[in-house]
Structures are given as structure tokens and as C-alpha cells.
Amino acid sequence: MSVAKGDRGDPAEKERLEALLQESRRFPPPAAMRAAANAGDPKVYDAAARDLEGFWAEQAEALDWFKPWDKVLDWQSPWAKWFVGGQTNICHNCVDRHAASARRNKAAIIWEGEPGDQRILTYGQLQREVARFANGLKRLGVAKGDRVAIYLGMVPELAIAMLACARIGAPHSIVFGGFSADALADRINDAQAKVLVTADGAWRRGGVVPLKANADAALRACPTISKVVVVERVGAAAQAEMQAGRDITWEETVAGVSADCPCEKMDAEDMLFILYTSGTTGKPKGIVHTTGGYMTGVSTTHRLIFDIKDTDVYWCTADIGWVTGHSYIVYGPLANGATSLMYEGSPDHPDRGRFWSICEKYGVNILYTAPTSIRTFMRWGTDWPKRYDLSSLRLLGSVGEPINPEAWMWYHEHIGAGRCPIVDTWWQTETGMILITPLPALTTTKPGSATRPFPGIEAQVLDERGDPVGPGAGGYLVLTRPWPAMMRTIYGDSERYVRQYWSRYPGKYFTGDGAKVDEDGDFWLLGRVDDVMNVSGHRISTYEVESALVDHPGVAEAAVIGRTHDVKGQAIAAFVTLKEATKGSDALKGELREHVAHKIGPIARPDDIYFAAELPKTRSAKIMRRLLRDIAEGRALGDTTTLADPSVVQRLKEQYEEKEDA
Ligand code: PRX
Secondary structure (H helix, E strand, C coil), rough: CCCCHHHHCCCCHHHHEEEEEEHCCCCCCCCCCCCCCCCCHHHHHHHHHHHHHHHHHHHHCCCCCCCCCEEEEEEEEEEEHHHHHHCEEEEHHHHHHHHHHHHHEEEEEEEEECCCEEEEEEHHHHCCCCCCCEHHHHHHHCCCCCCEECCCCCCCCHHHHHHCCCCCCCCCCCCCCCCCHHHHHHHHHHHHHEEEEEEECCCCCEEECCHHHHHHHHCCCCCCCEEEEEEECCCHCCCCCCCCCCCCHHHHHCCEEEEEEECCCCECCEEEEEEEEECCCCCCCEEEEHHHHHHHHHHHHHHHHCCCCCEEEEEEEECCCCHHHHHHHHHHHHHHHCCEECCCCCCCCCCCCCHHHHHHCCCCCCCEEEEHHHHHHHHHHCCHHCCCCCCCCHHHEECCCCHHHHHHHHHHHHHHHCCCEEEEECCCCCCCCCCCCCCCCCCEEECCCCEEEECCCCCCEEEECCEEECCCCCCEECCCCCCCCCCCECCCCCHHHHHHHHCCCCCCCEEEEEECCCCCCCCCEEEEEEEEEEECCCEHHHEEEEEEEEHCCCCCEEEEEEEECCCCCCEEEEEEECCCCCCCCHHHHHHHHHHHHHCCCCCHCCCEEEECCCCEECCCCCCCCHHHHCCCCCCCCCCCCCCCCCCHHHHHHHHHHHHHHH
16 A cells, blocks of 8 residues: 555655645634524534533434434444444434424425426425335335345435335445446345336436446346336336336336335344445445434534525535435435435536526525536636526535645635635545534635544544654544444455454554644545545546456456546546557557446546556566556656566656657
């Protein structure tokens, strides 16, 4: 494993980080916000630090429990149990308790379809839809504990299906609709899912993503799936085929079922969902989240960080296929009885003003999006947002990757009109909930810094030996106390859970991220320190892309790196050695790019393919990615003394410099 990015020895990177820490702009929280803020008293930090269990118990008490817990936390590091003995149901907390209150006719989900169609589900309507689909699933044979795979675009049925699963205690495993058939099959098989919920297709920029055809291809290798529920979203254009006996439409699934389906009593530690994410090696890991702690963690963070009020329209632009959508489109906001907006399409369809037109149309108050989108909007220019009335916005959020100060400032000025606080929220699929973030009425923000650990969270930056580094020095970000929404294990692989997260620094959770802390105690995230790339906020491991490349018959070996990219954060560059009989050509580059897109999904399609006679390796045959990064980013080569044959990388560099000069 290499050292934190900042200390990799790249002069350009060093310069960037030094500039970052000299960032002197300060944005105090708006004074007017404090009095009415959900988190308006700075004492919350001390109180939570002093009495961690008391703090979380108080948060959990704001939710409904069928049976109170006996013990807040049972912590046998690295095994956590929260709210031990308690019984609840997150669907009850997200849907039923609001449907039974004055919020019954309040919009729970506002859905904007890509072609401009719209659907609004009140809490009352959502309850009916969820209960009916839950009964539909039961009729298909789904029982408590059975896993249900969900492979859908951003349609309301996605939220309905996940809540229905939670209602009957069937853990869901949602697979992002942009993943390929192979990726879907791997995930279904790892989770041993019984039922798949998918759609005929999904709209994407006016075109159709053939979800059902992908699912059909995947299911040839998925023996555990007995039934497939198909949402009819795009109709004839999808050319989806139904397989008799196995496939059933959504309409048929709910036809004639009752809307009466009591919420299953779930133990706090019963599994709520599995969500797959990329690790350094091996197949994607199934991150396991459980019921009571997750529910408490996401509702608390959503309420305090986004300062959600009953009158707000809240919009998180993520896809529910990722953890951001799980925690902050569905579970967090709905647990808080909020109105959560869900958008099916992309930011540039039908034009580049789409996000701003949606903000205007629904009077969005809180917007939560990703730095890569912000950088894209910057490139498109300020005329687009200027055409729309964005005066309803009062709070902005950022997530998924470090936000560079320029993007932060642009967001602040051109979207927030200088008046909206920005919460830059750091967290992971594994953490379940936001862990490092400003609180909007309390924290003075700095462009590019995620600022401070959330109340009750303790983070440290350590050096190789495990000692905390001083202010300004780079190191590894770790978390030293448990939190309720933390992952409980890797599905089917507890040993990997321990090894991956708890072994590097025993007793501490290893995040895989590099960070620095400044003199004020504010955290600056530096990106991954392992072989995981962050491409447009999507987590992709170099290993997965390499495996997809060597799966091509012409490829002998491949090394993949993430190179710095202005808009995407990182772009995928692949160095490929070909088998002797294969000749490198532009056509082959195109073929390899498509091969990866086909094996994993379009998000993993490499931006650059370099053909190399050999790959630079150390004497112990480890590929030196750092040097490949130097080449891909057009920099002078760093230290090459540990290479088995330094001339390999020199030749490679010359080869690509010549090409660029030509
Ligand atoms: O490297 C960090 C980056 O995204 C990783 C987690 O990715 P994933 O599990 O897909 O979850 C993404 C959404 C929570 C982290 O290890 N990351 C996420 N948020 C930030 C971030 N890096 C810097 N600043 C952030 N705000």
C-alpha cells in the first residue's frame, strides 16, 4: 500500500495540497439560522463525546420501537451491536408513523421522470403502495430473511420495493442500474437472492437502458432466483421478453392483494440490506447494514446536517443504487417525515438547465449533490443556473469525493447566491451515515474541508506506525469509536471484514482514505490511499478493471490507475500488454474500452488505453502504479530505483511523449 496521496512524492500533488491548506477563506454560519436550527447549540459535541451511548439513545428515542432496547451498545471490537434487545421496523418509521399523523397528506416522494412526467406520493399513498407490494412479495414466496435483489432505474417503484422489503424483513440488495449483466449476476449470487425486481428498461438521455435484457443475461447464471418482478417503465421500446413461469409484471404482482400488511417486528441487529462496493482486491464486498443503528444514524445525521424542516423540499441527486441514495434519498429523509425529491434522468437532458429547472419547479430548499456534477456545471457556465429562480435554496451539500476549493466557491456563489451554507459530507458505504461534516448553523466552513467529525464520532490521522500526525501532515484517516450505522460485517466473509478494516491499526476502523488535520482541527480529505479509484464519485477498484481487461483474449496483462481529471476527479487509465499474436491499434483500444463497459458497466469504461511492451515492476514483481500515474499525468518520473528494470518505464514514457509531440 502506498502512503497517503499527499505524500506520494508527486511534486504537483504536493503543491496542490500545500495550496489547499493555505486556503484562508472562511464562511461563518449564517447568524439567522442558529435560533431555529436543528443543531444550534455547540455543546452537542461535548455532550456526545462525554456520553456516547446517552447521545445515541436520545436520538433513537425520537423513533418508534415495538420493544425498547436493553442495552444501547455492545462493543466487542470489531463487532458492534446497537440497541440490543430492541425491536422496530424502519419501514414503520419511514412510512406508517407519518401516514398515521398529520403528515398523512404530505408529499413523501416527489418524482420527476426523465421525459418530464411526474408522480407525487404522499405518506398515505406511499404506505398503501409499499404494503401492497410487500404483500405481493410474500405471495411470490418471499419470507423474512430472504434476500431480494433490485435492479432498477430511478423510478418510484425502487423506493417502494426497498421499503416493502424492509417491511417484511427481507434484506434488499440494490444493484445500480448502470451495472452490466455480469456485475449483476455476481451480486445476486453472492447474496443468494431469491427474487429480482427489475424493469423492462430505464430512460437515459432519451435512450433506453435494457435492464430486462441485462437481467435475463445475468439470470442464466443465477440459480437462486425463482421469480422476477418487472416494472413496465419504457414499454415497447425496451423489447423486453417475459419468461413464462418466472417473470411477472409489477401490476400482476400487486393485483388483488390487500393493502394491509403489518410491519414485521425486527430485532435491532437484524439485517436491513446488503450493498456491494469495490475493495482493493477480489470481488465486490457485500456491506451489511442492520436495522436499529442504521435507522438511528441516518435519521439523526439527516436531521442535524441538513437542518430539515417540515416545510422543506429536499433533493439528493444521487442514484438509489449507491449508499448516498439509500441513506439520504430514502431512509434518512423519510424517517424524518421529509419531502424527498427523486429525479430519474441526467443533468443535461433535455438541456443543461435541467437541475435548475427542477429546483425552480418544486421550490427545492436543500440540494445535495457531488463535486463532479458541480465541476460539470462550472464548465457549462453560469448562464444555465441564471435562467432559473433558485431563491428557494437555503442549504447545499456535497458528497462522494474531495471538493476542490474552486468548485466549492462556484457552488457557493452561483447556486447558493452566497447565502447558503455548504455541508461537505465525508462518509462511505461502510459507514452508512455521514461522519465528517459541518453542522450548518454551527460550523465555520472552509472551501475544500469537510471540517469536523459529527457529534459522537472520533477520527484521527495516523502515520505508518499508528501514531497521530501533527497539524498539516498527511496520514491515514481512522475512526476510533463505534457509531450506530457502521457496517456490521461483509456478507459471507467476516474474516475479510476484520482484515480489511480492523487489522491495520488494531481496534481502529481503517477508512482507506488519506487526510490532514489543520491547526483548527478541521479535516481535509485527500482521496483513497489504496487501489480504489473515485471516478465521478463512483468507487471502482483498479483490480476489477484489470480483471475485465485480461478477460479479453488479446490481453496478456493490465495495470490500471486513476489519473487526475478536471471534471471526473479521476479518470481511468489502463496500461495493457498484449499477447504476441495481437497487434495494438486504435480499433483494439475501442474494443477493450467496450469490453470493460460490457463486463462491469459504462462507469468503468477506461478513458485511456496505453499499449506497453512491458509493465514496470519491482523486483518482487509488484506493478509500480505510481510511475504509471506519472506517465498518464505527463509528469517527470518519480523514484525508479526499486524497479527490476528501470528502462521499462523510461521506454514507456518516451513512447507516450513522442506520441504527444507528434
Ligand atoms: O474516498 C472517500 C470518498 O468516497 C469514498 C466512499 O465511497 P462510497 O463508499 O462509494 O460512498 C460514497 C458516498 C458516501 C470515501 O472513502 N468520499 C466520499 N465523500 C467524500 C469523499 N472524499 C472526500 N470528501 C468527501 N466529502
